[in-house]
Amino acid sequence: MLQQTKHKPTTAVLLGIGGYVPQTIITNQDLEYRLDTSDEWIQSRTGIRMRRQVSDGESTSDLAIQAGRRALDSAGNPDIDLVILATTTPDHPCPATAPYVASKLGLGDVPAYDLAAVCSGFIFALAQANAAVLSGQSHNVLVIGADAFSSIINPEDRNTAVIFGDGAGAVVIGPSYDQQSDGLSAFELRSDGSQKDLIMVAAGGAQIPLRDSTSDSDRFFAMKGKEVFSKAVNAMSSSSRTALEKSKWKAKDVDWLVAHQANQRILNCVSTALNIPSEKAVVHLDRVGNTSAASIPLALADHASSFKEGDRILLTAFGGGATWGAATLTWPNISVAEL
Numbered sequence: 001m002l003q004q005t006k007h008k009p010t011t012a013v014l015l016g017i018g019g020y021v022p023q024t025i026i027t028n029q030d031l032e033y034r035l036d037t038s039d040e041w042i043q044s045r046t047g048i049r050m051r052r053q054v055s056d057g058e059s060t061s062d063l064a065i066q067a068g069r070r071a072l073d074s075a076g077n078p079d080i081d082l083v084i085l086a087t088t089t090p091d092h093p094c095p096a097t098a099p100y101v102a103s104k105l106g107l108g109d110v111p112a113y114d115l116a117a118v119c120s121g122f123i124f125a126l127a128q129a130n131a132a133v134l135s136g137q138s139h140n141v142l143v144i145g146a147d148a149f150s151s152i153i154n155p156e157d158r159n160t161a162v163i164f165g166d167g168a169g170a171v172v173i174g175p176s177y178d179q180q181s182d183g184l185s186a187f188e189l190r191s192d193g194s195q196k197d198l199i200m201v202a203a204g205g206a207q208i209p210l211r212d213s214t215s216d217s218d219r220f221f222a223m224k225g226k227e228v229f230s231k232a233v234n235a236m237s238s239s240s241r242t243a244l245e246k247s248k249w250k251a252k253d254v255d256w257l258v259a260h261q262a263n264q265r266i267l268n269c270v271s272t273a274l275n276i277p278s279e280k281a282v283v284h285l286d287r288v289g290n291t292s293a294a295s296i297p298l299a300l301a302d303h304a305s306s307f308k309e310g311d312r313i314l315l316t317a318f319g320g321g322a323t324w325g326a327a328t329l330t331w332p333n334i335s336v337a338e339l
């Protein structure tokens with residue numbers, strides 16, 4: 001039974017976290033064999049050394065279930081009454097993947113839905129979980145970011161194939177009634193649909209149904225990398241500044257910057273723009289690449305052993321849509337399984 005109380009929570013806090021990456025490793029050297037690229041180019045332009053990839057028969061739901069199970073264990077397996085899955089690569093265009101993930105996790109008939117905000121999906125989902133908990137509509141929410149971009153990437157396209165990797169990360173968000181407790185303290189979310197062409201899979205939706213798709217390139221993920229780079233830096237920096245103001249934190253108060261793991265050079269530019277020392281900027285992309293909606297919870301899970309209770313963490317992301325945002329989080333006292 002869910003704990004009932006007549007008081008509204010003061011804060012939504014992080015109760016547990018887990019991450020999961022598939023077993024198959026694709027190194028830069030593996031890519032050198034089949035693409036006109038080099039380990040030197042990939043490392044110097046992106047910081048990525050390797051990424052993970054689902055094997056045949058493995059899908060986004062499999063990644064989400066594994067990460068969700070670990071987050072639930074980390075939280076002590078509380079009752080869950082809402083599941084939000086941020087993903088751009090659902091198992092099927094219809095229906096959503098979240099209900100299947102919830103049922104496989106044994107969560108019964110809880111409401112469960114997918115959220116589409118590409119690489120910003122986790123922060124958008126976290127904001128919804130925060131609002132659901134603070135309003136009293138939900139008690140404990142499982143938020144998952146999971147993507148298998150290998151299912152939409154053209155393996156022959158060196159512009160994208162070297163960057164993206166598959167994975168999932170999940171958190172459990174619940175209420176705190178303690179006036180002193182810190183958890184999720186501020187959100188800043190934005191979108192600009194006039195930039196929808198920056199990051200796109202053109203076919204397979206209502207505008208270009210698969211039956212009408214004439215070119216192979218329509219069916220694959222495409223990104224205007226250079227434009228996305230500068231927009232991502234500006235958007236993550238400005239939304240981070242606003243989230244810091246809302247939280248009444250100064251840049252010097254931030255213990256860790258956990259930005260969407262798109263590119264090491266983007267991480268460097270964002271930490272410089274925010275005046276946050278680069279040692280405080282968490283780096284996970286070197287080992288898993290850009291895992292889209294999974295990137296932030298995976299980076300948090302990967303670095304959890306470095307975080308101390310009370311550490312102030314700034315999260316920020318930019319993704320297709322365009323969508324972007326930032327959130328501030330105070331790290332709790334939780335146990336986290338290794339990836």
Ligand code: UT7
Nearest residue numbers: 037038041045119158159162225226228229232262263319
């Ligand atoms: O997750 C959502 C948000 N996504 C992002 O934030 C991604 C943002 N963009 C980026 O990270 C970078 O723009 C990329 C990593 C995608 C590309 O790096 P870049 O420094 O912007 O490279 P570029 O596209 O300007 O290409 C520079 C050169 C070009 O050759 P020329 O025209 O100078 O002769 C490309 O053809 O590098 C070439 N190139 C490559 N060479 C070897 C592009 N991709 C590759 C490659 N290997 N994989």
